[in-house]
Amino acid sequence: MDYNKQLENLALNLFKIDAVKFGEFTTKSGIKTPVYFDLRVIVSYPVVMELISHLLFEFLLKTSEYDYFCGVPYTALPIATLLSVEAKKSMLMRRKEAKSYGTKKVIEGHYKLNQKCIIVEDVVTSGSSVLETVKDLRNEGLIVEEAVIILDREQGGKQNLEANNVSMRSLFTMSKLIEILVNNNCITEQVGKEVKSYLNNIHAPAVVPSVNRVNIPFEKRIELSTNSIAKQLFNIMATKKTNLCLSVDLTSSTKIIDLLEKVGEHICLVKTHIDIIEDFSDNFIMQLKQLGTKFNFLILEDRKFADIGNTVSLQYSKGIYKISEWADCVTAHSLSGEGILKALNTCTNTGSKGVFFLAEMSSEGNLITHEYTEATVRMAAKYPDLITGFVCQKKETFSNPGLIQLTPGVQLDSLKDDFGQVYNTPEKVVLENGADVVVVGRGIVASKNPEAQAAIYKDTLWKCYMKRVSGKLE
Structure with missing residues (x-):
């Protein structure tokens, strides 16, 4: 037939x-x-x-x-x-x-x-x-x-x-x-x-060709950003050729400053937990900002705001830390609803601050669901001038090339610590999972030679990024 x-x-x-x-x-x-x-x-x-x-x-x-x-x-x-x-x-x-x-x-x-x-x-x-x-x-x-x-x-x-x-x-x-x-x-x-x-x-509507943000170089994504901090960070990464963020989870301000003097040239962003520092002072903040200017990196306070809007506004701008005066960007949960973004947006009406919205976590057994992540991304879309990007684990989480994917939980060798933190390799988070900025903490901080280790992470992560945007995945 x-x-x-x-x-x-x-x-x-x-x-x-x-x-x-x-x-x-x-x-x-x-x-x-x-x-x-x-x-x-x-x-x-x-x-x-x-x-x-x-x-x-x-x-x-x-x-x-x-x-x-x-x-x-x-x-x-x-x-x-x-x-x-x-x-x-x-x-x-x-x-x-x-x-x-x-x-x-x-x-x-x-x-x-x-x-x-x-x-x-x-x-x-x-x-x-x-x-x-x-x-x-x-x-x-x-x-x-x-x-x-x-x-x-x-x-x-x-x-x-x-x-x-x-x-x-x-x-x-x-x-x-x-x-x-x-x-x-x-x-x-x-x-x-x-x-x-x-x-x-009768014809169907045209479907606009999709843009895969992970294949677009950082310097081109600057033009696609609406948040000033995202623009700065893309520019720093492209200029310094680094997408390494250092998490300085140390309780001594002196040790933090000493560490940043050694590794500052290798990073694009430093992530702090200001409330764990035992000798916090205004002088520490002054030194931190000076190092940011000297080495051209931004400061992210990983506060993970999660309260009602009014409380978040006070936590951000008041108290002994006065985070709004020195942090270029902060992290926040969507848990308490849109009020948290309204509050942060009110405090940052100069347009010079940013928020990394937490859409996913790297800890084992966390309770964030797919539906929660999607709702977080939808909520963020209402504040294009405020949102710098998302803390997340997968490239599918969002598609906007003007936003930045910040991914924690990275070490040169994948493993898991005693507290349920699951680590992935640079290759996995950049090539497979689409990370733009990669957070490394103990892999550098706990090293006997932090400067050398930071250089290794910087080179490894950047090579993965260059491989990604070139399209030459093997």
Whole structure:
């Protein structure tokens, strides 16, 4: 049986099992349509599923080179599974949202960087569902340049995918499907004309090509920032060629100053916990600021504000520490709601301060869920002039290239301490997890030669960053 005859057979089978419906419907893109393609029913018809997967493989995939299939959740998953078996190729699964427990993965399966994955989808209107899957796969370091589709509704989806560097091939176009159904008296010529008229006049909205922030160099991201501290930090990193943040968790101000004199040239940011210093004084703050100017680094007070707005305002600007007078930026939780950002924004109306909003933590067993992280990112979007970036562990946490990902919990060798702090290697946090600024504490502070160790971290982290933006991941 030739290709056209097999397509005709499939079209008639789809009509017979009510996978092609005529009437008044609304697509995911919000478009009103007189025809609707519903492949969810095919799970009850194994012969039809087998025919679809066979045609996709024989006529669209047999000569292609690829390592994996990934079906767009959820309708295309059964087809992707059958294709995987027929082609003897591995399959990956994308979750619509990451689990809040266990591995917390978005992409399930075993895969390696720079291997090629083909997307499998049932119907394309605007292409938005395909692009959501493409984004998550590319975020994992996979190459995604091709999608195979059962039906192209011919309403702009193919063009949207091509604009995002994804080529699309389909078994049917809507025009071809309608032609087959009319020729076989499944629908009248009048219905066929109405559908074709609809296709000529109604198009899906364009999907803007996605920008992967982790591939953009720091100097270009300066232009994309709205927060003044983020602009400064991007500039410092690009100029000094360092994305190392030193966490000075020492209780002696003298020891902190001595340490910064040794390592200041290697860092872009110093992170303090001011309330653990036992000999705090105004003179210490003066010396800290002078070193920041001398070595060109910024100061982050890791206060992790988490109270109601009024209390946070006082904690930030009053008391013996007067954090607002010397810290370039601070950390804060979203736990208490938007009032915390309103308070900090009121105290920083000069536009010269910044906030790293805490979206994820590196400690084992922390209670932050995927939903909490998403809500934190949405909340931050309301304060573009205040937010410098996010304290987080994954590049998928946010997409805005003008913001900075600050990732703690890093040592040259991955391990875990006695208090549940989980450490990752520089390669993992920069190349895989998308960190822009990497926080190192005990790996340098507790070293016998902090200056030499800081230089090693600086060089290692910067090489990882340069490898990332060059796109030469191995």
